[in-house]
Amino acid sequence: MLKKQFCDQLFFVEVYVGRAMHRFRLVTFDVIGTLLNFRTPPPTFYSEAASLFGIKAQPSNIASVFLSEYEKQSSLHPNFGQQTGIGWKKWWNQLVVEVLEKATNSQYSRTKYDSVAEYLITAYKDGEQYNVADGAQDLLSYLQQTNTILGIISNYDERLHCVLNSLDLNKYFNFVLTSYEAGIEKPSTKIFEKALDLAMKIDSNVSPTCALHIGDKIETDYQGATKAQWKCALLKKNKDELLIKRLQKDGVLTNYVFNDLSELKARLPHI
Known part of the structure; x- marks a missing residue:
């Protein structure tokens, strides 16, 4: 009191x-x-990152599957994988790969999808992708x-x-x-x-x-x-x-x- x-x-x-x-x-x-706000909408940035590795993925296709895949990954491995022990890096890797595979109908190799995931994980590690x-x-x-x-x-x-x-x-x-x-x-x-x-x-x-x-x-x-x-x-x-x-x-x-x-x-x- x-x-x-x-x-x-x-x-x-x-x-x-x-x-x-x-x-x-x-x-x-x-x-x-x-x-903070994103400088570039994530679907657009994901698409741009994918293109660097020879993957064609339209932002609209990425956007259409991202939320459902995010919710699925969060359900399987809550709190960015902390609760199931896979760790946040693997958590994001799996999410990015699943999103890109669905957005492109699995047209490319897993190695390419993994490369995009690694690129994105690093890109979001500093402030370059954000506006205050x-x-x-x-x-x-x-x-x-x-x-x-x-x-x-x-x-x-x-x-x-x-x-x-x-x-x-x-x-x-x-x-x-x-x-x-x-x-x-x-x-x-x-x-x-x-x-x-x-x-x-x-x-x-x-x-x-x-x-x-x-x-x-x-x-x-x-x-x-x-x-x-x-x-x-x-x-x-x-x-x-x-x-x-x-x-x-x-x-x-x-x-x-x-x-x-x-x-x-x-x-x-x-x-």
């Missing part, structure tokens, strides 16, 4: 650079679709200046550290928690609890009532965070009537839905 009162009072009593601070002591971010989302740098700088504990909670493999380093984003974060290394995927509350434990090593006053997660997925980000008793800011552009109905059906609070990180930064002191 005392921690909750402490957090709730921060908004009213703290002032930073002449204006009220936000009330959160811990803020964590999802990565893909939140902090609009407003991300401003929001991160603001949060860092207000002494907020910052973290990453992402369903991702070990390459995320290299990606963040190459984009010079690692300097903002007190910790980076990938599902692969944690052994837990969102939306499990356990990964949010693990993040909270890391934050409490920095500030023992941190509690779920002081924690905010920022992401773009209803199930993994919003529902995962709220089940852990955190708040969640959900990023959703182009909110049409159908999306609004889905958000309401899933119990999403509309005052925690934002078009982008710039809007979130502007409204953060008031949520």
Whole structure:
């Protein structure tokens, strides 16, 4: 109870650079679709990579099979192969090969498909294939200046550290928690609890009532965070009537839905 009162009072009593601070002591971010966006849509980049090895695979054909193959691979080997012991490299290799085989009706040798997979695994290891989302740098700088504990909670493999380093984003974060290394995927509350434990090593006053997660997925980000008793800011552009109905059906609070990180930064002191 005392921690909750402490957090709730921060908004009213703290002032930073002449204006009220936000009330959160811990803020964590999802990565893909939140902090980072793909420079090239993956189906297009997969097609371009395949062409380097003499494989003709149309982006539309890749896109048509990618999601189903991704879900199949995730079901067989959860958390990028961490739970079944195959490891994330083999996990991605198998996914890429399956996608390309189906997109090309297995017209080429397994050796060629493996070569494309290896190329893609390496290509996504740094920041070359990503753009930092609009407003991300401003929001991160603001949060860092207000002494907020910052973290990453992402369903991702070990390459995320290299990606963040190459984009010079690692300097903002007190910790980076990938599902692969944690052994837990969102939306499990356990990964949010693990993040909270890391934050409490920095500030023992941190509690779920002081924690905010920022992401773009209803199930993994919003529902995962709220089940852990955190708040969640959900990023959703182009909110049409159908999306609004889905958000309401899933119990999403509309005052925690934002078009982008710039809007979130502007409204953060008031949520």
